[in-house]
Amino acid sequence: MAHILILNGPNLNMLGVREPEIYGHETLAAIEIMCQTAAQARGWTIDFRQSNHEGELVEWIQQARGTADGLVINAAGYTHTSVAIHDALKLLEVPIIEVHLSDPKKREAFRRVSYVEAVATQVIKGHGAKGYTEALDALARIL
Ligand code: DHK
DSSP states (O other): OOEEEEEEOTTGGGTTTSOHHHHOSOOHHHHHHHHHHHHHHTTOEEEEEEOSOHHHHHHHHHHHTTTOSEEEEEOGGGGGTOHHHHHHHTTOOSOEEEEESSOGGGSOGGGSOOTTGGGOSEEEESSTTHHHHHHHHHHHHHO
């Protein structure tokens, strides 16, 4: 039975009201239910978390060492800025799936750099909320 950590970065707690034309109408709570359902169907457990704080995300990634079989991460705005999250992800020896609701490469120039991409096993972007369950599908193929 696999245990998967799903991490969400800043402002993703505002999904549903935050620029729905870009991020969709689903709330983060709805996405968590989608992930719980998909994980249960595989007999997996998931730990689904969100933080607006870079250091908290770094600590959760560090704690995933030895406890999680895979990581799904939408680092949100920190994707484009955080060397600290990049360095923490390098500590993991399990598959890492980077997820974005939108496709940042098709948006403003400052979103084109991802510090997560270089350490990710796979990137899923631009598929809205279903990108999260696609990330679990990707982990199932890898694990
Ligand atoms: C979410 C964010 O909050 C942005 O800062 C990223 C990402 C894109 C998303 O599409 O899920 O640039």
